[in-house]
Every structure is written in C-alpha cells, then in structure tokens.
Amino acid sequence: MPACLFNGEAADRIPVTDRGLGYGDGLFRTVLLKQGRPTLWHWHWQCLQHDCAALGLPLPAEAVLLAELAQLAATLPLAVGKIVLTRGSGARGYALPQPVVPTRLVSVAGFAPQPCPDGVTVRWCRLELASQPRLAGVKHLNRLENVLARAEWDDPAIREGLLCDAEGWLTEACACNVFVDFGSHVATPLLDRCGVAGAARACLLDCLADRLGRPVRVERIARAAVQGAQGLWLCNSVVGVLPVRRLDALAFGLPDSARVAADILAAA
Template identity: 50%
Template sequence: MTLPQVPFDDRGLAYGDGVFETVLLRHGEPVLWPYHVARLVRGCQCLGIPTPCQAAIEATWQGKATAPLEVLKLIVTRGSGGRGYALPDPPAPRLLSQRTVFAPMVERWKNGVTVRICCLRLGHQPALAGIKHLNRLENVMARQEWRDAMIAEGLLADQQGQLVEATSMNVFWQQRGQVFTPPLDKCGVAGTLRRALIDQGAVSEASLSLELLPRMERVWVANSVQGVWPVHTLLSEDNVCLQRFQGDRHDKFQTLAHRLLGYAPTPMQ
C-alpha cells in the first residue's frame, strides 16, 4: 500500500487544523457509518473547513476487503496555505485515508480491565467539544502517565473534577440499574458508539464527579472499534485500588453495544 504524503506546509501537520475518524470495517463495509459521517461533517463545520464531497468520503472504504475486520482512518485537513494562523483563501482541504487489518482484544471483553484515574485535567473549550479534531495533545500527555501493560485505560476529568472520558474511549457507569455517560458539551470526544447507544435509549447523559465513581455499580469503557471493556479494577492517580467492580456473565450493556458493532456476545469469565 502506498501511503499518502503530507506536504510540509499542511495545516493539519502544522496546527492540528483538521478532523479525523477511525471506522471499523466488517467485510469491507463500514460499521456505524452514518454516525461517523455526521461527526466528520460537524467537525468540519465547527472548524470552518469545507467538507469533502460525499463521493470522495464514500470512496475511502469502497474496494476489496483484505481481511474480515479492518480499521479505516480518515483525516481531513484544511490543506496548505495561509500566512501563519490566517486561513488560506480559498481553502483546498486534503482528504487522507488508510485501511489496516484489525483484531479486537477479545480477552478484555471477557475478563474486564484495570483502569486508572489520570492526573491530567482537561480544559474546557465548548467550541471544540465533541468533535474529533487533530489536536489530541491532552490525550497524548495523559497516556504517558502509565507504562504498566496491566492498565488498559486512563480516565480523564475536567478542572472541576467531573468525569469526561478515557484517553481513547468513552466511559459509562451503572447506577440504580441505569447506564449513564458524561455530557460532552465543554470538552471530550463524542464517540459514535456512544451516540448510537444514546439513540437506542440504552444510555443517558449525567454528570459524575471522580470521587463518586467508586460508588457506582458497574463501569465500562468503550469505543466503536474495540467495543466494550467492563472495568473490574479502578486505580487512583497513585495506582492505589479504589474499587473492584463485580462482573456479569450476561452483560446486557456490552451485548447491546456489540450487536451494534457486529461483535458476538462474549460471557465474562
């Protein structure tokens, strides 16, 4: 595969001036595709980048599949040009894509995962909240906080200590039998699986402080590529155990989410 070359003056490279999507392909067909396109369009609109035409976006996944499961990454940048932060006039957006073979971490579906609370706190920027823009430095910095392979994810809160997301996944919890996820109107990435679950009526938005998280009945992290990982152990910023959550061999939340992604239910051990 010949990878696309990004010019030195591309604004996505220079400033993070663009958006991206990571899409699960099943037998060459994109999963949750309308949700990914909608978020891509919204991200371009938020940044004032002309959205590539629908035919160009659709062409990124059309073609022979190389494996039963692949991941398609789409990147839209504003293109090249402009003086400093000033915008090019007219802009010539650049659409890049790449497909790679993928295998989900099934053992994490079955056995659950350990997650830790990150020290880094997310800043509020409502103008960018929800979209998957190319400047993900907060997430990169948070991911540097641990190297232990036994820790699968890190949970991120905002400056007020309100839970927002994980470094590369959305976070969900169960309280009194209902499943919730944080609102993402001030910061964070609104995942496509998260949106689909809300539309299904399976998840509601609610705020939750970090100090209350250990009191919840269950916790999950999830995205549209890896699926749902039940959390069995929650660690503090200092890697002290805060809570061990009980698993469920018949995890209804995971089953529903995996049905949306085309993954078979996998009972926890």
C-alpha cells in the same frame, strides 16, 4: 504500512505546508471495517458532519469516503480505517488560506482484535482536560492532552486511563468514551466543555435505553460518584465495549448494560 489515499491518489506523504501538520487544523475519525464495510457508519457520518461544521471545514461527499474506504479495505476481512480532513496547505501564520483547498487522507490497515471478556483494569489520570466549549465533542487533530495522559503509565496490565476536567467532572478515557451504570440508570458524561463524542457513544445513546429497559442519560458525573456505581465500561468504534473490572483499588462486577451495549455495537 497502511494503505493511504491523499485526495483520492495513492500516497505515503503530505506537503510540509499542510495546516493539519503545522497547526492541528483538522479532524479525524476512526472506523472499523468488516469485509470492507464500515461499521457504525450512520453515526460516523453524523460525527463528521458535526465536526466539519464546528471547524468550518468543507465536508467531503459521503460517497467519496465510502468508495475510498472500500477500495483500500477490499482484501482485508477486518481492518481499521482512518479519515483525516485538514484545511489544506497555506502560507505562514494562522490566517485562513484563500481559497481553502482541503486535504482528505483516507488510510486502512489490517486489525487483530484483542477481546477482553473478563474486563479491563483502568486508572485515574492526573492530567485534567482544559475547557473549550467551541471544540467540545470534536475529534480534532490537537490530541496532546490524550497523548500526555497516556504517557502517565506503561504498565501493560492497565488498559486505559480515565480523565476529568479541571472541575473534577468525569469526561472520557484516553481513547474511549465512558458509561457508568448506577443501577437506576446508565449515564455517560456531558461533553459540553471538552472531550470527544465518539460514534459508538452516539449509537448507544440512540439504541441502548430501549434494549436495556432503563434510562440512559447524558449528565455530569463527579469522580466521587463512580465509587458508588454498580459498574462502568468504556467504548469506542474499534474495540467495542470494554467492561471495567478494576479502577485503581476499586473492583466492579460486569453489569448487564455492558453486555447489551456490546451486542448493539457488534450488530451495527
């Protein structure tokens, strides 16, 4: 069981009236902690600020979140922390509670990484992501699309699934962001209609181009365009970079962009 704080107090349950449970009215972010220190925190904090503003949720004090993560991870050399923020409890119905008394859940559990230096196998998912520009980029608690997409396979040899929107544009993987190396430049999907904008993605958009010496762009990527890429890789703040060696029947090499990106995230 992960260690958990509910609004700063040790707890292992939440009220049944919490809107995060009833309506998915909230958000979350997942943080890798090394010796109690949250990695990529600069970008996690940016993401939390963005997501709270998008949902109209009160933003907790940064110092409070850092202190709670440090408290829970104090004895763990490597851990994963999860920050969940909801609009708190309310009466029946969708109307916002007045006043809003938000819920803050911070939990930490030990983590054993599973390195994939030779890359991973992924597949295309059948599920298409719905378009909702107001929620685009937000890691909100409504993750049913990701759950249903991940339920499409149970082959342990397949690490991830790639998701497109209803118009056929590559958007993300079930639990990762996607970067595609086209040789002339590296691209990651534009997330203005759907998808989650992760902290690792934000870090690499800030840092990768200078280190790589090639442009890194945010753009629409057609599913068919992936076939002509030199390579592609996935990333999130917990696993780092996962180079893709096989996508269904397509085989890829290991592009230098994946190695450089992995080095950046490992040092962040």
